[in-house]
Amino acid sequence: MRQFFEELKKRNVYRVATAYGVSGWLVLQVVDIVGPGLGWSESVQTLLIKLLIAGFPVSLVLAWLYELTPKGFKRTGALQEDTSDNKKVGRRLNQFIIGILALALSLLLAERLFFSGVPSPRGFSGASIAILPFKNDSPDAENMYFCDGITEGVRENLSRIPSLSVISRTSVEQFRHNPPSVSEIGKKLKAQYILEGSVLRLEDRSVIRARLIFAPEERSLWSQEYDRELQDVFMVLAEVTQNIANELETTISPEVMHRIEEQPTEDLTAYDYYLQGQLYLNNSESTENNDALQKADLLFRKALQRDPTYAQAQVGRIRVFREQHKFEFFENATLIDSMLVMCNKAIAMDPDLADAYWVRGAFYDDFLYDIPKATKDLSRAVELNPNLVGAIGQLAVLKWVHHREIIPALRLYRKLEKLEHSPRELYGAYINQSLLYWDLWDHEKGYYYLDKAIPLYPGLKGLKAWYYVQQGRYNEAVELMKDTEEFAALGFFHLLLKEYEKALEYYELWEIKVAEEGVQEVAELESWHRYGQVLAGLGRTKEAQELMEYQLNLNEKLQKNYQRAHAIFYESAGIYSFLGKHELAFEYLRKFDSINRWDDGKLHFIQRDPSFDNIREIQEFKMIVDKRMEEIRSVQNKVARLEASGEL
Structure with missing residues (x-):
């Protein structure tokens, strides 16, 4: 050896x-x-x-x-x-x-x-990915709806994985035509990974190509071509999802994988109708086209005729129904019942469909004001799809406004900032964070997010003026709004300055505008008593009294027929205080306080609002305000600690 x-x-x-x-x-x-x-x-x-x-x-x-x-x-x-x-x-x-x-x-x-500082193309914690619209390689250009359906199928599957941040559809839609380089798209969307692909549909077959790219270096990490029979399309979508997750070193739980692999329908014709309906529905949302809405409804109905258990098609019908009747639900019990029946049916068809819980939760919130049910449904929707931006945004508002769970709300808004990058979406995320920080008395961040939102929607100048008012900067509010036709707001600002003659001019212009055009916003219905305060300041006591009584009667109707009960209680408390009826003032102030809706700057303004001058020095008034201020300070400290540690 x-x-x-x-x-x-x-x-x-x-x-x-x-x-x-x-x-x-x-x-x-x-x-x-x-x-x-x-x-x-x-x-x-x-x-x-x-x-x-x-x-x-x-x-x-x-x-x-x-x-x-x-x-x-x-x-x-x-x-x-x-x-x-x-x-x-x-x-x-x-x-x-x-x-x-x-x-x-x-x-x-x-x-x-x-290269130690160069990011690795794999293994990102909380990786973000953008799925670009897949290209239509089919000879028939009308097959674009099928191509978009494949794109959405991949996006929806990936969205179910909690460890991924999947950029929203509307954010990537801007890159459908003449897209810039992949690295530039990644920068704009703040996405580390880009998925691009194409779809070729040939009779009973489809060829789906997908490529995963590490955006900072435009480095291809994975690519695959799937030449399969059309009936295998859902299997292909599941395989693409699994391959991407493997490439990103992301684990998919057995429960999530089961939902990804589950076929929404076994009827390919129903699936085809559904995809066409989605195309018309998306077009109607972006163009407010009623014809497109009707075509979408017809196609969803056809899909359900082919497969009566097709939950996604049922959700499509619900979204159409809501859009068609959005101005009628408040006073029509039959429509409300019909909507709830449709929502419950969708959930019965598929108890794990996030969109079904989202549409029902949104309806509970927007039209029925049933906050517990809305919170439960929206929470379930986000649990099933952690990247469902509509549900995340609405749940964040409920957490903040109704439950006063400020830190969970901020976490949800941070998530939205990762997912939303289209102007319309960013506007909503910025404005809500501005209002939230303002309620925390963090004026610097309140103005910061508001100033980011204003270029996206210049009409927000009115909100900035309202911020000025809450800080006692009345002249700046007037200067900001003087060239607008916001007559009620300008009259209110001059009332606060005790410039009653000027305030009267604006309220008279507002009264003429209301008579000619009607009320443009529900909040305007609450302006009559401020008009009355102007008249009282000019010594026209009887006319002022009449307007105050008119507002109180109107408030009784508003709190029954609209979701502004919290605002109505605040305004009624102020009117009774102004009239010297202290008992009634505190009765309504307690009602307002019990609803726990000190949002929209009311905790700021109540300490300046002339409506409450008659009771401001009474101990109960001070106790209510002091209690709420102490709560704000407690949350402020928690938020500051979490932001300083990078946990928020």
Whole structure:
């Protein structure tokens, strides 16, 4: 045995094994660095590893059988002699090994010195991904709806994975035509990964191509082509989702994977009708096209005729129904019942469909003012789909406004900032965070988010004026709004300045506008008593009294027929205080306080509002305000600590 090992040494087998191992490792490192940039998938590296493993024993056998001499390769005999040529070859192999090791060390040092700060294309914590609209490779341009359906299917599947942030559909829609470079898209959407693809539909087959790209370096991480029968489309969507999750080193729980793999319908014709309906529904939302809405409803109905258990088509019908009757629900019990029946049916069809809980929760919130049921449904929707932006935004408002759960609300808004990047979506996220921070008396952040929202919607100047009012900056509010036709607001600002003649001019203009055009916003219905305060300031007591009584009667109707009971209680308390009816003033102030709706700057303004001058020094008034201020200070401190630690 000892002689055998001596022979291995003489024939340089040990040196060849070492050189092969070091060289193979170096090749793998180079491929790992340059391969993704050349568009190579990980399968190339896997194949190379297999080849290197297979080649290792071959190299050892060749080292045993052949000798490298200055005259070239020659077959060795039964026993290798320890000749001078043999020693020269050994020295050359040693030099080769040393050179390879030096090169490997240089590569490691270069990576440590120059690339340690470069983000890795895999393994991001909380990775964000944008799914660009897949291209339509079909000969028929009308197949675009099918292509969009595939895009949405991939997005919806990925959205169910809690560890991923999936950029919203409306945010990526801006890149459908003439998109910039992938890295530029990544920057605009704040997405580390971009998924692009194409769809070719040929009769009963579809060819779906998908490619995952690491956006900062425009590096291709994975690509695949799926040439399958059309009936396998849902299986393909599940495979794409699983492959992307694997590439991003993201784990999918068995429960989530079950929902991803579950087919929404087994009827491909129903699926086709549904996809067409979605196209018309999306178009109606962006263009307010009633014809598109009706076509969408017809197609959803056709889908349900083919498959009466198709929950997604049922949700499509619900969204159409809500849009068609959005101004009629408040006074029509039949429509309300119909809407709830449709929502309950969708959930019965698929108890794990996030959109079904979203539409019902939104309806409870927007039209029935049933906050507990709305919160429960919206929470379930976000649990099932952690990237469902509509449900996240509405749940954040409920947490903040109704439950006063400020920190959970802020976490939800932080999530929205990752997912929403279209102007319409950003506007909502910015304005709500502005209002939330304002309620926390963090005026700096309140103005910060408001100033980010105003370029997206210049009409927000009115909110900025309201912020000025809450700080007692009445002249600045007037200056900001003086060139508008917001007559009630301008009259109110001059009332606060006690410039009653000027205030009267604006309220008279507002009264004419209301008579000619009607009330444009429900909040305007609460302006009559401020008009009365102006008249009282001018000594026209009887007319002021009449307007106050008119407002109180109107308030009784408003609190029954509209979701502004909290605001109505505040205004009624102020009117009774102004009239000197203290008992009634506190009765309504207690009602307002019990609803827990000190949002919209009311805690700021009640400390300046002239309506409450008559009771401001009474102990109960002070106790109510002080209690709420103490709550605000407590939350302020918690938010500050979490923001300082980076947890928020």
